[in-house]
Structures are given as C-alpha cells and as structure tokens.
Amino acid sequence: MSDTSGAAAPTASGEAGTSASDETWRQVEAFYRHEAMLLQRRRYREWLALMDDAITYRVPVTTSTADGLVTSDNTLGYYDENRELLNARVAKLESKQSWVEQPPSRLRYFVQVIEVVLQADGGVSALSNLLLLQHRWNMEQQFSGERSDTFVMTADGLRLRSRVVVLDRQALGKQGLSVFF
C-alpha cells in the first residue's frame, strides 16, 4: 500500500517530502486509533497529552467561491487554537454545568489515512478523511472533512504538532458545536 521508492510526493501542505515507510504508516495509523478511542470516550486530558507544546489546531471557516470552498489565513476559524486555548476548552467541557454535553453525546470517529509523507526535517505529515457521527440527547448530526496533520517523533512516539481540518459543509448544521475533529 505504501510507496517506498523514495519519490517526492505532494503533501497536504503542498511541500515536497518522501513517501513514508510501512513502519511510519503503522505508527500514524496506531496514533489515530488511539486518538479515536480517547475522543470517543471524551478522555480529553489524555488527548491533549498527545500534542506537542507548540500545537496549532485549526478548523477554518470556508468561503464558497466559483472555485469551490476556499480557506485563507488570518480569517475566522471554528477552532483557532494553541495549547493554552485547547486547555481552556477542555476545562470548560469538564464542568458538570457544561450544558451542551449534559448528558454527554455518543461519538463515533472514523479516520481513513490517505497519505503519509516523511518530511526533510524528520517530521511526518499525514492526510486523512474524517467522518464523525454525533448523537446528543436532543439531536444528531454528522461531520465529514479532510484532516492535514504534522507530527514530531519523540521518545514517547508521535506527537501532533499541527492539525488543519477543512469541513465539507459550509454552514454548520445544528446548534452547539461541542466536538473536536
């Protein structure tokens, strides 16, 4: 499935890199499996521990143009976070009076890895499809989108350095966005 020929491949960020080895693919897929488990069980403190301190986590707003949905820098994000802001969100969701998740949603994450690339600096980037199903006490909805991640390799395994998720739907359906992508 993976190409180990060493040919340059485009990445999500458009930078050239080297196709990753089977071992790196396994590590990335294992990361996503573990992450899905933590997110589904809303173990957000452990999820935050999977992130590098310099994490940037962004779900940009899209604009509909003649060329389709586009995103740009320095515009609004549904999520527009560093570690401090992610910590603040998690602290809010932990409150018993966080009504949007009282009672908590049932969440189901499906991640399909499309591409894994080894960067020149030793980092790893990955492109994946995300499908998320949410069932809350008073509504249900689904999200789909494209995730572009970069990782750094540490002694404890991969750590997420940046994530950009572009959702396919422009006007978010349903009130109270309370899930991470």
Place this chain on the structure above:
Amino acid sequence: MSNADRPPCSATAHPLQPPPIPIDARIGAFQAQDLMQPDGSAVDRRLFVDEGIYRLELERIFARCWLYLGHESALPENGSFLTTTMAEDPVIVVRDKSGTLRAFLNSCSHRGAQVCRVDAGVATTFRCPYHAWTFSTEGELVNVPRLAAVYGEGFDKSRYGLREVARLDTFGGMMFATWDPQAPSLREYLGDMAFYLDLMLNRMEGGTEVIGGVHKWTIDVNWKIPSENFAGDHYHVPSTHASGVAMGFRSPLSNNGYCIQTGNGHSIGSEKGGAQQGTAVPTAYHGFMEEMRRQLAAKHGPSAEAFVPIGVGTIFPNMSFLDSARFRSFRVWHPRGVDKIEVHSWCVVDRALPAHLKAEVRKQYSLAFGPGGIFEQDDGDIWQSVQDALRGHIGRQGRFVYEMGLGREAPTSERYGSPFPGSSSDILMTEANQRAFYRHYAGLMMEPRR
C-alpha cells in the same frame, strides 16, 4: 440609599416608551391581548410557534425594518460583492462600478433563479445560469440572449432589472437596507441607539473592520429567542454559563451595570467593566480597553467609564452584537421558518489595533462565541430545548414571564449624565429591555388603524 431600597419609579413620572400595546388591536388572527400583556411583561408561547404569526412577521417586520447586511469593509473595491439574506429573501450586496453600495434580490427577474451562487467575490456582471439573462452591478438587465429574434424588437430591457432594496445606508461601517420605501431614514430608525453604537464603533481613529470569514450555523429556534436574549438577558449568565465562570473565562456576574432601551425595540446592557472579565487565557486587549475607558471618561465624565466596552445589544429586529472585555462580535439571526434560524456571526476589530492583537482577539471570539464557543454552545443547546418544548398542543399554551424589574425604569441621563439617552433600570438583571422589544414588535404587527 442602596439600589435595592430605591422606590420604583411611578408610571406617570416616566411613561412607557414604546407605548403600551392597545388591548383591542388585532395581530393577524389574534387580539393583541391574547398574545401579550399591554406592558410586554407576559408573552404568549404561540408567538414562537404559530405559522400565521411568522408569515405576518415576514411582511410587517422583515419587509419594513432596516436589516443588517454586513460590514462595509467586506466590500473593499468597486465590483466587490457578498451574498446574504434579508429574513428569508436571498440578496446580493455589491459596490457598483461607481462605488455606490447597492442590494438586490438574488433572483432573476425572468424566471427566478439565483443569479449569484457564491458567498463573495468581485464581479462586473451577474449572469443567471438558467437562461443567461445578465445584470450589471447597478442591477440593470444588460443582456438577453437572442433578444430580437425571440422577444422581438419592442422588448424593453429597462423594465426588468433586479429587484432593488428601497434604501441602503451605513452607520459607522455597518450596512443596513430596507424594502420599505416609506421607512424612516437609517439614522432616524436607529434613534438614540446611534449614540451608543458610536461609542462602540468609533473608539479609535479609523473606526472598525471585520475579520475575514463568516461563522454560519443553524439553531432550531424561533428568531425572537436569541434577539431578546441579546437585548439584555443578564439573568441567564450565572446558570447557562456556569461552566465558563468555573474555568475562569469570565468573572461571576454581579447585579452592577446597566440595561438600557433606546426605543424602536433597540437595547444594550452590560455589567460594570464588560462581559468576559476573567483570569483564564488573558490577552493585551485588556490594557487597550483600559486606555479607551480613560479617554471616554475624559470626554464625558467619570460615569462614562461604564460604557467601554458597550456590552451586549440588539438592533431590532434581528441584528445583535457583543462588545465584551475580550472581543467584539456582530451577528444576525436570520429566520428560516418559524422554528429555525441561520446565524451569521463576525468578529469586528478596531482598524488601528496592532495585527498581533487582531489575531488574538479573533481567537478569543472563536473560543467563546463562535458556533463551538464555550459560551455559545450552551446557549444554542438550551434555545433548541425551548423550541422543542413549545411544539406540542399543551406546550404552546400559557405565557412566558418578563416581569423582572417592573417599574424600576428611569431616564438613563438621571444615572449617567446628560449625554446618555434612553431608559434604564437601577439593577442589571431586569427584563425591561425584553418588554420594550415586544411593545415595539406589537406596534409593527398590529393591523393598520382605519
């Protein structure tokens, strides 16, 4: 004498504005007294679920009032356009080739298709995809394919421009339009609210600009629920937003502040120092607001300090804003049927703010009041539960309560000095602004007097 001991003002000393609702007036199939107390202190639950009332609102409120279209800075050059809606009517807002702002119904005059199908861009013409009738940025029909061959030589293109709003005007960068040729001027419509908007929009040299991108999401709720919430529902903060207090993004709400209604259904309110005062995730915006506060006090006296930031507010019918200690957001609650809205929400910053601070303010706004905001998410969830509880035969019976702070209103100038217009209460937590909202609403909804 403490505020709590202050005797209520007598009705004669300070007559109600907007005036009481005449009990014998008709609102569609209803008598006004079946729907509302004359002073607005009780509102029937059917007002939020009745289809007939909603159709009447589209005609008598949304086709007559000035509605917010967006911020002028989103249309920087001639030909810049954006699409939005005025209630349920899709519109194109465009800066035409001579620089004039215009708004048109986004629907071909021939057979109705939308002539523009994207959010924003720059254009010289709008070409309908159905039969290719083409319109200029001035709304004129400039091309009809095979005109002479199929319609004949006598066909008069000048009769078939895009339907244009009756009037479009701006205030401090905010663009508004109305379909009603009889409507008062925008300045007259805003009335005394213009004074407070000016405090919010012209704090710094150069005014305001909008950060790129629009937050769009839907909430299954009648449009009046969020409009009246932003009119000054401070009472919901300690419960609805308890989690935001617990994690330190905002301080616990005190009852020290103002709730001001300025007539025409418009209102603002703020606790002292503004909403979102808290120690978690601080930014340098705090210091900037301190400086603005000093400048305003130097101009209008020490009591003016209370008006930076200006607070939360609603411009009747469905435009709201939140100017807090951390950011400023504008939003419109577009109705999508009686039981649904599409929210469009923006982050608006002072143009002269340094770029790094604009970025920080943008992130604070998204964290708190974007659709995934740690405050917004609980409002939306609870508002949906309101609508769900009104759908049934029993759930639509009875009235909502707006009695808080009855009789405690007095001219704002008595508390804050002569430049400050409108009517305010001596406590922050009051439903005076909601009562004023519904009295004005009823005035528009009533059958014209014969």
